[in-house]
Amino acid sequence: MAYLPLIIGYLIIFLTPYFGLWQKIFKKIDANPKHAFIPFYNFIIVLKRCNQPWYWVFFLLFPGAQFYMWASINVTLIRKFGLFSTKDTLLGILFPYPVFWKIAKDEKLKSVPPTNWDIAKQVDNRNLSDHIALFFALPIVGNILVYIFTIAGFSQKQKGKKSLVKEWGDAIIFALIAASVIRTYIFEPFQIPTGSMEKTQLVGDHLFVEKITYGPRVPMTPFSYPIFHNMVPFLNIKSYSEIQKIPYTRLPGFRFVERNDITVFNFPAGDTAIFDPRMPNGLIAHNYHQILKDEALFICLYNERKSLDYFEAHYEHYLNKARKRFVKKQKVYHFGGENGLDHIPTKGIITRPVDKKENYIKRAVAIAGDEIEIIDKELYINGKLAHQPDSMMYSYVLKDSMYYRFNMANFDRDTRAKNKYIRLDAYYKSNFDRNYHQLSATMDGEVVMSLTKNHYNKIKDRYPNLKPYSKEKGYYRKALEKNSKYAFVTFSYCPVFPNDKQYNWTEDNFGPLKIPKKGDVVKLTHQTLPIYKRIIHAYEKHDLEEKSDGIYIDGKKTDTYTIEMNYYWLMGDNRNNSLDSRFWGFVPEDHVVGRAAFIWMSVDERGYFGGVRWDRIFKKIK
Numbered sequence: 001m002a003y004l005p006l007i008i009g010y011l012i013i014f015l016t017p018y019f020g021l022w023q024k025i026f027k028k029i030d031a032n033p034k035h036a037f038i039p040f041y042n043f044i045i046v047l048k049r050c051n052q053p054w055y056w057v058f059f060l061l062f063p064g065a066q067f068y069m070w071a072s073i074n075v076t077l078i079r080k081f082g083l084f085s086t087k088d089t090l091l092g093i094l095f096p097y098p099v100f101w102k103i104a105k106d107e108k109l110k111s112v113p114p115t116n117w118d119i120a121k122q123v124d125n126r127n128l129s130d131h132i133a134l135f136f137a138l139p140i141v142g143n144i145l146v147y148i149f150t151i152a153g154f155s156q157k158q159k160g161k162k163s164l165v166k167e168w169g170d171a172i173i174f175a176l177i178a179a180s181v182i183r184t185y186i187f188e189p190f191q192i193p194t195g196s197m198e199k200t201q202l203v204g205d206h207l208f209v210e211k212i213t214y215g216p217r218v219p220m221t222p223f224s225y226p227i228f229h230n231m232v233p234f235l236n237i238k239s240y241s242e243i244q245k246i247p248y249t250r251l252p253g254f255r256f257v258e259r260n261d262i263t264v265f266n267f268p269a270g271d272t273a274i275f276d277p278r279m280p281n282g283l284i285a286h287n288y289h290q291i292l293k294d295e296a297l298f299i300c301l302y303n304e305r306k307s308l309d310y311f312e313a314h315y316e317h318y319l320n321k322a323r324k325r326f327v328k329k330q331k332v333y334h335f336g337g338e339n340g341l342d343h344i345p346t347k348g349i350i351t352r353p354v355d356k357k358e359n360y361i362k363r364a365v366a367i368a369g370d371e372i373e374i375i376d377k378e379l380y381i382n383g384k385l386a387h388q389p390d391s392m393m394y395s396y397v398l399k400d401s402m403y404y405r406f407n408m409a410n411f412d413r414d415t416r417a418k419n420k421y422i423r424l425d426a427y428y429k430s431n432f433d434r435n436y437h438q439l440s441a442t443m444d445g446e447v448v449m450s451l452t453k454n455h456y457n458k459i460k461d462r463y464p465n466l467k468p469y470s471k472e473k474g475y476y477r478k479a480l481e482k483n484s485k486y487a488f489v490t491f492s493y494c495p496v497f498p499n500d501k502q503y504n505w506t507e508d509n510f511g512p513l514k515i516p517k518k519g520d521v522v523k524l525t526h527q528t529l530p531i532y533k534r535i536i537h538a539y540e541k542h543d544l545e546e547k548s549d550g551i552y553i554d555g556k557k558t559d560t561y562t563i564e565m566n567y568y569w570l571m572g573d574n575r576n577n578s579l580d581s582r583f584w585g586f587v588p589e590d591h592v593v594g595r596a597a598f599i600w601m602s603v604d605e606r607g608y609f610g611g612v613r614w615d616r617i618f619k620k621i622k
Helices: 004-019 022-028 033-037 041-049 054-061 066-079 086-094 097-105 120-137 141-151 164-185 288-303 308-313 315-329 415-432 453-459 475-482 529-539
Strands: 187-191 205-210 262-266 272-274 331-335 341-345 349-351 359-366 371-375 378-381 393-402 446-452 466-468 510-514 521-523 544-547 550-553 556-558 560-562 567-571 592-602
Touching (some): 004 033, 022 033, 022 097, 033 041, 041 066, 054 066, 066 097, 066 164, 120 141, 164 187, 288 315, 359 378, 415 446, 446 453
Antiparallel strands (some): 272 349, 359 567, 371 378, 371 510, 393 446, 393 466, 521 560, 544 550, 550 556
């Protein structure tokens, strides 16, 4: 049963009063023992008897918050009987039944009055257990902050008030539970990390992503720390556990994704990722599958000095070689650095469930059933020119101008290079409103920049060498065959979806391609399989094999496949500086997080002190 883990989770909560002998405990708190058998009403009684808000019981219904609330109620009931030991507190959080049985059967254990916070002995008796509860609410950090505030003298005790540890513990636990529900089911904050949506969305924009319109997605890995998406900063450890997994389930919404919605989604290619020590920035535009292919290409072309044709003839051999080298050396090569090559030390491979993949934001330009085609950067949907936001960016090449590469890490030692960079940066900023680091290069080394059409039309007469630029079909293969000085611009093997040598598409000239729709029956051949491969084995979880005599799905030979989910095509408004569906393909409906609603804060590179973009605050996203 796919929902068995979810059912077990609710059964644990539902049966706790029965297994915990609450009917006997209710007698000790002046409650009707029969009420201990009424689901959820029994928790309401406990909350009332323990002087806690009764409506907290509703948090028991939400996957992702239910066990926080369950543990909190259990500990509250245990403390009602004066049990504050480390053992009792840990059991109350993790497995409360032994403590409940002790309370039910021990006649000496009676309900005690609330802690008198002015009596030092009573406070001392519970101090350690309060620290334990605080640790579970905000591990280490909460305890350290309390300690700092205490020695700094900011925690002067007021008569009748709780201790600082208790105050922090209660506040943080409730905040975590409330934040978990709000973040999962209503609103989630999101920050624009790259310029892929420029100028619609700017780097430094802080958004709220609302989940009501599309319907909230029930968390697939509910055991997680709600403040962090998938990793705990600095510690670089997972913020979630896969002890309980829930199949894709979405609560009812008003509608689902429509064309041109700005949508937040989980990065489809992020199921396997390189554990990059530069996290979280090291995971931006991070595609392990492409990195592995490029590593294989690097070994063949640059280490062994073989040809591109030789690489393709021995593709699987070099792919396996790249895997083994990565496992052994724990690093990958890429173009960058002083001599054109650099390497990134890593910490191995991590795998992620759907809801813990990195969050991306793009515009949903096509929905399930649409056919897309890109001709010289212009997007066509079902044969018609697609919507073009006024702020959409296009590529332009400045003929007869050369792009110079700089090793930023060596600027302190290379004053001449630094001064040259500053001069070039000032020139392109004043003439084209582009910083030098926002530029790129053609295969021949000419400068490429991103501009809106309106901006280009205003300045094109002043700069006759500034021309529209797009990559023709077959561009990437030509770049690799040419192996020019500026090959670093295109050092990637089949980077454009479906990432197969049978297709010569580029991000500027792409398709036609139909977006799969639930129920579509697609023909499977050696040529079409690259388009549907990840749908079959990665998104819809079927065993897939391509053998000499045909294609096998779940052990059965077939030449067709029925699509089980709707898929979407998402692209950035900054078309020439966006790693989007053109590079990694379709976005499954179960990866959709929500709709970008409005900007609540926006800051530029200067930060909060002087860099706030006041005109963007509380701006609705269109």
